[in-house]
Amino acid sequence: MNDEKLTLNDIKLLMVDFMFAGIDTTSATLHWVMLYLCNNPHVQKRAQAEADRLVTTHGRLPCFEDMDAMPYTRAIIKEATRIRPVGPLGLPRQTIEEDTVAGYYIPKDAQVIYNTVGIHEGLYPEDTEMFKPERWLAANFNDSGNGPILPAAGSGRRRGSDLKTMAEDGAAPSSAPDEAGHRLDLLDGIYLFGQGRRLCPGERVGHGVHSSAYLRELEAIIKGDLAKGRDPRTDRELCYAEELLLTMNDEKLTLNDIKLLMVDFMFAGIDTTSATLHWVMLYLCNNPHVQKRAQAEADRLVTTHGRLPCFEDMDAMPYTRAIIKEATRIRPVGPLGLPRQTIEEDTVAGYYIPKDAQVIYNTVGIHEGLYPEDTEMFKPERWLAANFNDSGNGPILPAAGSGRRRGSDLKTMAEDGAAPSSAPDEAGHRLDLLDGIYLFGQGRRLCPGVHLALREMFILVSRLMACVTLDSALHPGKPFSDEAQFGLTALPKEKVLVTATERDPAMREMLNMEKRQVMKRRVSLSVHT
Ligand code: HEM
Structure with a gap:
């Protein structure tokens, strides 16, 4: 050395x-x-x-x-x-x-x-x-x-x-x-x-090209709109790349920066979200009573609004969100956090940690510690406001972004099944995906994709519950093994192959109607461009 x-x-x-x-x-x-x-x-x-x-x-x-x-x-x-x-x-x-x-x-x-x-x-x-x-x-x-x-x-x-x-x-x-x-x-x-x-130093080796043609095409469309004095945002919903292209001058972004962001998102966002959804599907199949309760929540929403759940319904569907959150607790797809370096010495739980040490937090261990008495039980209801009260019921949850606070502080969300409300409670708190969950990291370099990931998962789970009942395709009526296979992301060891049985033909009609509307929007977009 x-x-x-x-x-x-x-x-x-x-x-x-x-x-x-x-x-x-x-x-x-x-x-x-x-x-x-x-x-x-x-x-x-x-x-x-x-x-x-x-x-x-x-x-x-x-x-x-x-x-x-x-x-x-x-x-x-x-x-x-x-x-x-x-x-x-x-x-x-x-x-x-x-x-x-x-x-x-x-x-x-x-x-x-x-x-x-x-x-x-x-x-x-x-x-x-x-x-x-x-x-x-x-x-x-x-x-x-x-x-x-x-x-x-x-x-x-x-x-x-x-x-x-x-x-x-x-x-x-x-x-x-x-x-x-x-x-x-x-x-x-x-x-x-x-x-x-x-080259991998454990062995030694390419090329292959991330094509930028698509991004250049999008840039030309946006520039064309702006040159004609038209703000594309008023005409249509923009994708993330288009939003970035629109603000690239103000934000001092180059085309290359935008490309890098797209690639980062692809790498960081696909496997992680899909692995988490594998666990959600597995636990839904293994817990028919959870599916029933989520279906009842979805049905209430469909009856009230006459349409399928959409992004705006997140706050109105606490049980659906709790399912996603409980899946991230019980089987965090990233079992360990990313390494950090300490900037000063400290003592944590009796262990002396020197300055400049590399520390990695053990997400699985932290999550298990939250509910030691029944950590292996899939219980979405843990995450409903009704189960937190001022006598300290509920685990001690580290709040997203700021120290630790008692679960009782988190008695903030609309009760499960209560009237939909998109507003945070009077104390400004929300029992959201990050409270108590370490899967997305912590601190300044917390996963920036967490809100997108939650929305992607929410829309899928809420709509699935509105439309179908899930079961194992391999052994109907019997639970999947919930053993994890560790890799870059911790996936279920057993293949999660599921059958989806339609609940109500009326839902299929709602889906078809939406599909027709989306197709109409697409046609008008291609006419526009
Ligand atoms: C269930 C899904 C996801 C999980 C479990 C997850 C988890 C994580 C974790 C643990 C980190 C490291 C945080 C840290 O260092 O403390 C991270 C970083 C990151 N994630 Fe995610 N992520 C998910 C979805 C997404 C999505 C959908 C996107 C974007 C489309 C995304 C983009 C990123 C990026 C760009 C970083 C790097 C941030 C940085 O280096 O400062 N992630 N994610």
Whole structure:
């Protein structure tokens, strides 16, 4: 550490990085390897024959030194990374100069993301869905250009024929690279580990382009409107990208900033929200009484307004919101928060935390601590104002943004089933998604997408409850296992396949009516543009 000018803290951060970056990725890839081995007994047989040859020669089990002598085993791993790359998209890069790739102009400072799945599919378009480890054996590359065009690890593109370098499958073991110094290794042709200088250090690898054509088109439409003295906002509902394009001068945003924001949102907002919805569906199927109560809430709204729930009904549907909140409590899809660095020393729960330490909050642990007596019970009613009272009933909840306050302070929302009200209570408090929930982080870098995520989930759950009854498609009437499988997001271990049974044909008619109205709006928008 002295030669490399590393502090003890740098070493700790490296250890944590390795844990975060190395465990899920490797184990997910191994899941695919196992799956394809089970699905392809002939592949297993050939790998076993290779292992047997090694065992017979050396009188011991394979060890790290045998990598070069077992090309078929390596080819199995490589084919699994090709056919199902566990990171479907690469990490973003910023271009340091302009360029043209496949006919697309890429400006300087653009954010580019390579599409690993797309690149891998393009390698063998004729049979991309076939698991064929033998693609990766040197015997299948020859100087007539047989084999795909493979980009080499770390340096530009080179022909597959250059890669005719490895010992043939089954040939005498040799650990030396061939005379040209090439190796048909895991990285040749595989983009799963990234590319270039920031290639995954656990292995080494791309490109792929985040197209900006759509954004430029939108910008032209907005500029066209403004040039004609027309404010697009008065004509139609704008999407987020259009709103940003309209305010980009005032906000000092470049087109590139907007692109980066869009990409950030896609990365940060899709998996997290969809994983949370998996849990919501699971717990709805497992708790028919919860569905019934949510359906009753939706029915009251439909009867009052003669339409399906919409965003404005959030405050009027506390039980639906409580379902979403309880799902985020019981199975937070991000089991750990993102790391923070302490700016001063402190003592927390008897533990001394030095300055400059990296701390990670344990979301699962905090959530479990809220209701230790029945933490594994899915009880949305915990989050209804009726269940908080001045005698301190309810857990001690940390309030969103400001210290800790007693649950009794939170007796603020309209009672479940009470008259709809969109106004916060007189104390200005709201029993909202963030009170007591750490899933979205805390403090200044709290998830900025929380309100969007809540609305997306609210609209889906409230409308589902208005229209259908959910049940497990795999084992009707029986609960799903609520065990979590940990990955980048913690998803249910069991596949949440559900059936949706229509409750009332009148709801279908309401949906169809809405669909017709949306289509009409779309037509008028395309006429406008
Ligand atoms: C259920 C859904 C979601 C969950 C569980 C979630 C969770 C999180 C967490 C834990 C963080 C880190 C906060 C911290 O450092 O303390 C975060 C950051 C972030 N989230 Fe979300 N998120 C969700 C939905 C969304 C959506 C829908 C968007 C946008 C469309 C979004 C955009 C972001 C962005 C841009 C950041 C980075 C903020 C920063 O670095 O300052 N998230 N999210």
